[in-house]
Amino acid sequence: MRQPTATKVLVIGYVWPEPRSSAASGHVMQILEAFLGQGWDITFSSPAGPGENRADLIALGIREVPIELNSSSFDAFIAELAPDIVLFDQFMMEEQFGWRVEKHCPGALRVLETSDLQSLRHARHQRLKDRLKDDGVSQDFSDLFAQDLPQAFELMANTDLAKREIAALYRCDLNLMVSEVEIELLVEHFKLPRNLLHWCPLMLDLPSEARVPFEDRAHFLSIGNFRHAPNWDAVLWMKNAIWPLIRQQLPGAQLHLYGAYTPPKATALHNPAQGFHIMNWAEDALQVMSQARVCLAPLRFGAGIKGKLIDAMLCGTPNVTTPIGAEAMHGEMPWPGSIDQSAEDIARAAVQLYSDQSLWTRARDNGLALLADRYRRQVHGPALIDCLDACRGDLAQRRRDNFTGSMLRHHQHKSTQYMSQWIEEKNRNSQAGSVPG
Structure with a gap:
């Protein structure tokens, strides 16, 4: 009897994971460990250079493949790999590679690992800058901390970053969110369908050794x-x-x-x-x-x-x-x-x-x-796997129900795709000694 092949996963990282440097990389590693626990075949790719404190993915049995931005070399790579699931680490990777994934592997489940809602973080940063500019003396920030989700939406709604990030969330089949507050913000104010969002916080084993007194x-x-x-x-x-x-x-x-x-x-x-x-x-x-x-x-x-x-x-x-x-x-x-x-x-x-x-x-x-x-890892790891399996089993219906995402993907193919191809051609001609007009 023929044995079923292992699920093939491609993770496209904004950086190579450095779990000892950032919680975002730690969360990516926890997701990879959940995949490894299923016996899945994992490839990790990134256009970033190697960091000082990067994890040894190869030692875990994860294949490492560097990739390039704005390069059709990725097309041949992903067509040959033919993954069942593609996980984008941060929305910029979906912007850069999402259209290529859809073109060459349309049946692959596209998942976005958000780490945090970057447009919310940036909007709050701007709010703090404005507050310090108006009043750099007071050290009481209760007025900033008291702002609620409708006010957060007002801060974010007109920013380019929010429009890019929310569009990427819509274009994906599933988005992993560490924060329940951000889920409510997205559902209640940005009107994302709740089934596009999965709560996946940090996944940990509880400490067993005695703590220092x-x-x-x-x-x-x-x-x-x-x-x-x-x-x-x-x-x-x-x-x-x-x-x-x-x-x-x-x-x-x-x-x-x-x-x-x-x-x-x-x-x-x-x-x-x-x-x-x-x-x-x-x-x-x-x-x-x-x-x-x-x-x-x-x-x-x-x-x-x-x-x-x-x-x-x-x-x-x-x-x-x-x-x-x-x-x-x-x-x-x-x-x-x-x-x-x-x-x-x-x-x-x-x-x-x-x-x-x-x-x-x-x-x-x-x-x-x-x-x-x-x-607890024992709770959230299996919940993540179950959610991914359910999405794969109902992928066609999910995509039909997410018309906004389909519409955004259509327009992305007409903008991001052509911009990326123009940059690639410009780079090619520049290396050859001429630049297109």
Whole structure:
């Protein structure tokens, strides 16, 4: 009897995964692990250059194939591969390669891994810039944090980025969302059909080893990729407003800031006399998190869910964050630390958590309960596979029902396709010594 062939998956990454550098890459790796658990045949491709901290996909049994932007070489590659599922990592990859996938593998299920809603993050960043321009003195941002989903829609609706991103979501057969808040925003205000969206948060194994106790921990910690704008803004807010308030109450306090790709502007902030230490990249983020007593994550803008706060829970490290940091992360569960909206309140909560062992212990236990309630791999991994299987089994009907997506794909073929082909021809002629007029 002939054995069925394994499902073939092509993942097109914006970058090669670096799970120790960003939560977005960590989520991609968790999805790949769910696929591997099914025995699926996986190829990972990216037009990006190799990063410093990239994961060894080949060691996991995943094929690595570099690809080029605006090149018909991709057409021959995907036609020969003939995948059953194509997963785009971030919407820009769907923009670049989606029309090629549809042209050469029309029966492949097209899935978008969003990581976060980038247009929401950028709109919130602009809102913060406007607020700081109008009032650069007040350190209370409750007015920004209080804005609801209708206001978020108003911020996003007229931006080019939102139009591009929402169009990509419509064009795909399924979109993986880490944030329930973003699902509601898309369904209620951008009117995406709910069945195009699948809630797929970080997928974790619960910690089994004992966590480092309160009395054996020291220092505050903040961690995050310095290239990610929300993280860099949080560093500046800590440096200029929050950390001086903490040091007033705890004169000997030390803050260790870890992050991948540390730029000179970050190392320039290093000041041991103030207890403000720029530590560069952490080889083992969980190890340094386990030694810290309190994690600081004062995010003034952002989207999605925050890997640094998940890491803190895994390590039993209470945290202090903002409503943006905690958004979509805890449902009705108590938060493992404190959620505050001003520099003064963040500093006060941080000092209290650092000094009060009973409060610290309650926060630590809340973190473990939250992980068990919302982030178990054993729940979300099978749910993802079931959803993908159901979509593949009903693909023709799903596409008929999604007329808006079909319409957008039609127009994409008339714009993105021809622009890409023009760029490819321009590059070819430029190499030959002439450029088309």
